[in-house]
Amino acid sequence: MMIELKNIEKYYANKGVKSYILRHITTSIKQGEFVSIMGPSGAGKSTLLNILGMLEEPTYGDYEFMGENVLSLNERKRIDLYRSHIGFVFQAYHLIDEMTVAENIEAPLLYKKIGSAERKSRVADILDRFSMVAKRDLFPNQLSGGQQQLVGIARALVAQPSIILADEPTGNLQSVQAIQIMELFKRLNEEEGMTIIQVTHSEINAGYGSRILHLLDGIIKEDVNLK
Amino acid sequence: MFRINLKIAFRNIWKNRLTASIKLFGLIAGLASVVLLVAYVLFELSYDRHNLNADRIYRLHVVQTDGENESIHMPSGMVEMMKQEIPEVEEGTYLSIYETPIQVDRNMFKVKILRTTASFFDLFTVPLKEGADRNTVLKEPKEALVSAAFAKQAFPGQSAIGKTISLNLNSTPYLISGIIGDIPKASHFHGDILVKSNLKQVVNWRGYTSAPQYILLKKGTSPATVLAKMKSLYKKYQFPEKIALKLMPLTDIHLHSHTSGELEPNSDIKYIYIFSIVASLILLIAVVNFINLTVAASLKRSKEIGVKKVLGASMQQLKVQFLSESYIYFIAATFVVFLIIMDLIPLLGNRLGINITFSEVFNLKMIGISLTIIVLSGFIAAFYPAMVLSRMMPADTLKGYTGHIPGKGGFKKFLVVFQFAISALLMVCTMVIYSQLKYISNKNLGFDKDQVLVTSYNMLDNRFTGFKEALLKEKGVKSLSISTFNPGVSYGGTSSWTNDGDTTKYEMEMVYCDLDFMKTLDIKVLKGRSFSEATPAELKAFNTEGQGLTEKQQRELEMRNPILLNEAAAKSLNIKNVDTLLLAGGLQGKVIGVVTDFNGMSLHNKVKPVALYLQPKTTSGYTYVKMETDDLPATRKTIEALWKKHFPDVVTEFQFLDQYLEKLYVSEMRLGSIFIVFAGMAIFLCCIGLFGIVYYELEQKTKEIAIRKVLGASLNDLLTLMNKNFVIMVLIANVIIWPIAYLLINKWLSTFYYRISLSYWPFVWAMLICLVLTILTVSLKALSTIKKSPVDTLKYE
Incomplete structure (x- = not known):
């Protein structure tokens, strides 16, 4: 099992009143699944994704990632685990404005302390695969939204993660570009067996995946298997 | 990794050019101020340390055991006596220094003449550059050593050795036998011409010399040992009661000694502390500024930080990135600071009225201390933002500008408040x-210091009358007087006594002056008459020449000499009516008036009781010329020209009295x-x-x-x-x-x-x-x- 969540809770205590974001989340995700998390605004989708991505900690509960108890790990080990397994894709792309396309893609490899030669070849590879070689020295603000998101995905993939976490990856894109991105995810999932978890509002996008978790007021209301 | 961080740092700096340059400029200004103050403080602390034996040299001071008075004035010969009596005293010498204009080949030079003994070179490290032999130096009475700087000025393009210079009028000229290296700026005394002194070497408490005396102790001797041995000698050498010797370490003189007879105006350790504190405060402001600006800028970068964390950057890696970014600023600023400091040091020196150049303060110590300060402050300034920034939570920061400002709360406010x-x-x-x-x-000193010229001390002769007459005919010259009053330094003399049957100790400052003193300095007479209104009978004692009076008759006349008192003196002597005869210790004569408490000394101290003595025929002292003109420089030129005409052999220096007084502060x-x-x-x-x-x-x-x-x-x-x-x-x-x-x-x-x-x-x-x-x-x-x-x-x- 890749991901095991047991009784995850997240709340903010404000003047003694707890406001819950997530309640009693218990589920597991296998290697090779393409999961879409759906639900209305404020249902806790992004928070759940952030917890899965180790960007946030739950207030309570157990989280096992590939057999490791994430919450009991120290900062360094968690970063190691994170670096080698998780790639993140954002709705707002979140490219670093001061870096060129190639540098943005290279950044995670730097943090993984991968040698210069290998970095260059991996970046070249992925640029080639995404047909963006010509854009390698442009800065993010010189690209269209769809292109920026492609760079975002390339950046997530370059470190060869076992799982991609995507927070509304097509939310800022026009429909044609959105379809391209979803097709790309589907190919990655089916051809390379990449595990993908995405947060989305769109039934169409969710249709590309293999499983849907419906969230409402922090609780999993429905767990639908599409296959 | 480092390269890309550096690249990003520079792109960031370029993108935020305005704030980056504000940050850099603030840092440069702050660090330059600090380095400047460090240089100055080190300069002040380096006084007299160039002497190789500095740690063994002490200046003799006398202190009152029951008071606070400390002085370097004492009988001459103290050093010789100590050398004889105390084996731990290796050598000793004294310095008698006065400034005077001299003439060499029609050119005028203002020089400092240093009279001392041959042991001078055993104590003070002044290199003998040319001529004179270390073993025979300063043995001849008419031998002079001149400084390299003076030699170059006075005898340009030729060797000074073998030339002669005359230091006083009508006396045998001195033969230059050698050239000494220049005494460093950071020395508590300076001299251009060294000559042998002929001060008597006997301890006699009836006469004091103003020449400070120095001893060199044998290696490993503590000053306490010497002082302990001195105690047993007090009686043998008839030290007055309640007077004790004190040894002032040579290197303490500049900052710790505040006696009235210092060779040159000293600084004060108090000011060194103040300047150090000011330097630290400026440094603090600069560092705080840097922190504020960096943290504030981080708002814009919260996204970058969040993304990097998502991409797998550890806190450590982010910290390193932000630290190195800050260091870019510090390194750049340091370069600029050391480039501009060369020009700033003379500028500061100029403001402070000390003539220092970069090379005089530039040494390894100064660089070392400055760099240490910069590196340490750089670390602090870089560390705090790095810590705050790297701690930002990615999930927060990725949501964009959500109002999460690191350090928004107390700390940032505290920093701003602190700076202001x-x-x-x-x-x-x-x-x-x-x-x-x-x-x-602006204080009304009780005398008029504006438009007054004052000369240095001169012993003139009867040509003075002619000079005075000629001068008073000049347009713009109002009045002229000669007296012993040296503003800010001394009134001329001091007299102290205790009356019979009265235990009060009286102390009176005495000014000896001519008839026009009050008029020239515009000192108001409050009661009675001024000297110029004295009756012929009162002036009789001054006109008795050739009348064949016996000594007794003359003395009787002199006891009726007119005296003026200032208010403080009148009060202290309890004199209510003028025209009373006074017979009190050294003060004998007829009080003809009371003048205002004119304030001739530093305003740090209260006006002392002063008595003015009339000496209508005196030709020795400081000459005062009161002008009344719209063109001071021209009038001054006329006066100087007249002086040259009447006293071609007496060089003197005219200074404006107001500027002269400013030197006190x-x-x-x-x-x-x-x-x-x-x-x-x-x-x-x-x-x-x-x-x-x-x-x-x-x-x-x-x-x-x-x-x-x-x-x-x-x-x-x-x-x-x-x-x-x-x-x-x-x-x-x-x-x-x-x-x-x-x-x-x-x-x-x-x-x-x-x-x-x-x-x-x-x-x-x-x-x-x-x-x-x-x-x-x-x-x-x-x-x-x-x-x-x-x-x-x-x-x-």
């Missing part, structure tokens, strides 16, 4: 120092100069820092401002909104420093007997200046944001 507190403190101090200096220069004026520069620097840095903070705050509040505008807020409302917090912080900063400033400045003022009363105005002014500058800075920056159309701003949100 320092600025306000320095401003209050500066204003009080300057008001006191202004008070000093050299260290206070230095303090003022330093404060005004660095208080200005502090407030300037504060404003720069504020500008940066406001810049980023506005960027964050763009949306808020737009919304408020849509809701109908006016320009004024928005400016008030932006200014409110800063104004409150500035007010707090000012109020906090009030008690501190009050205590400090009162302490400083209390060193003056005559001083301004501390008013609330400096405090009010400092606060107003802070407020105006703050509001200006904030509003200037805010206006551009406020003027933006809310449509543009809100569109992107």
Whole structure:
């Protein structure tokens, strides 16, 4: 099992009143699944994704990632685990404005302390695969939204993660570009067996995946298997 | 990794050129001030340390065991006596130094003549460069050693050795036998010409010499041992009661000795502390500025930080990135500082009235200390932002500008308050120092110091009458007088006595002057008559030449010589009526009037009782010329020309009395100069820092401002909104420093007997200046944001 969540809770205590974001989340995700998390605004989708991505900690509960108890790990080990397994894709792309396309893609490899030669070849590879070689020295603000998101995905993939976490990856894109991105995810999932978890509002996008978790007021209301 | 970080750092700096240059400029200004003050403080601390035996050399002081008086005036021969009696005393010498103009080949030079003994070279490290032999030097009475600088000036292009110079009129000229290296600036004495002294070497407490005496102790001897042995010698050498010897370490003289007879004006360790504190405060402001600007800038970079964390950057890696970014600034600033400091040091020296060049303060120690300070402050300035920034949570920061400002709360406010507190403190101090200096220069001293020229001390002869007559005929010359009064230094003489059957000790300063003294210096007579109104009978004693009077008759006449007292003297002697005969100790004559308490000495001290003695025929002393003219320089030239005509063989120097008196307050004026520069620097840095903070705050509040505008807020409302917090912080900063400033400045003022009363105005002014500058800075920056159309701003949100 890749991901095991047991009784995850997240709340903010404000003047003694707890406001819950997530309640009693218990589920597991296998290697090779393409999961879409759906639900209305404020249902806790992004928070759940952030917890899965180790960007946030739950207030309570157990989280096992590939057999490791994430919450009991120290900062360094968690970063190691994170670096080698998780790639993140954002709705707002979140490219670093001061870096060129190639540098943005290279950044995670730097943090993984991968040698210069290998970095260059991996970046070249992925640029080639995404047909963006010509854009390698442009800065993010010189690209269209769809292109920026492609760079975002390339950046997530370059470190060869076992799982991609995507927070509304097509939310800022026009429909044609959105379809391209979803097709790309589907190919990655089916051809390379990449595990993908995405947060989305769109039934169409969710249709590309293999499983849907419906969230409402922090609780999993429905767990639908599409296959 | 490092390369890409560096690259990003530079791209970031370029992208935020304005704030980056503010940051860099502030840092340069701050660090330059600090390095400058470090250089100056080290210079002051290096006094006399160039002497190889510095740690074994002591100057002899005498102290009153029951009082505070400390003096370097004592009988001559003390050194010889100690050498004989105390085996631990290896060598000794004394320095008698006076400044005088001399003439070499029709050229005039103002030189310092240093009379000393051959042992001078055993104590002080002054290299013999040419000529003279170490073993025979200063053995001949008419032998002179000149400094290399003087030799070059006086005998350009030729060797000075073998030439002769005359130091006094009508006396045998001195033969130059050698050339000595120049004495470093950081020495408590200087001399251009060294000649052998002929001071008597016997301890006799009836006569004092003003030449300070120095001893060199044998290696490993503590001064306490010597003092202990001295105790048993007090009786043998008839030391007056309650007088003890004190050994002042050579290297302490410049900063710790404050006797009245110092060879050159000394500095004070107090000022070294003050300057060090000012330097630390400026450094603190610069560091705080840097922190403020860096943290404020981080708002813009929260996304970058979040993304990097998501990409797998550890806190450590981010810290390294931000540290290295900060270091880029520090390294750049350090380079610039060391480039400009070469020009700044002479500039500072100029302000302080000391002539120092870069090479004189530039040494390994100075570089070492400066660099250490820079590296340490750089570490602090870089570390805090790095810590704050790397701690930001990615999930928070990725949501964009959600109002999460690192250090928004207490700490940032504290830093701003702290900066303004320092600025306000320095401003209050500066204003009080300057008001006191202004008070000093405007204070009615009881005599008129404007448009008065004063000469150096001269012993003239009967040609003086001719000179006086010729001078008074000149247009613009009002009056002329000669007297023993040397403003700020001495009245001429002191007399102290105890009356029979009266235990009160009287002390009286004595001025010996001619008839026109009151008129020339415009000293008001409060009661009775001035000297010029003395009756012929009262002046009779001065006109008895050739009348064959016996000594007794002459003495009787002299006891009726006219005397004027100042108010303090009249009070101390309890004299209510003029025209009374006075027979008190050294004070014998007829009091014909009481004059105002004219204040001829430093305003640090209270006016002493002064008696003025008439000597209508005197031709020795300081000549005063009162002018009344619109063209002072021209009149001064005429006077100098007349002097040359009448006394071709007597060189003298004319100085304006007001400027002459200003020299009494050299260290206070230095303090003022330093404060005004660095208080200005502090407030300037504060404003720069504020500008940066406001810049980023506005960027964050763009949306808020737009919304408020849509809701109908006016320009004024928005400016008030932006200014409110800063104004409150500035007010707090000012109020906090009030008690501190009050205590400090009162302490400083209390060193003056005559001083301004501390008013609330400096405090009010400092606060107003802070407020105006703050509001200006904030509003200037805010206006551009406020003027933006809310449509543009809100569109992107």
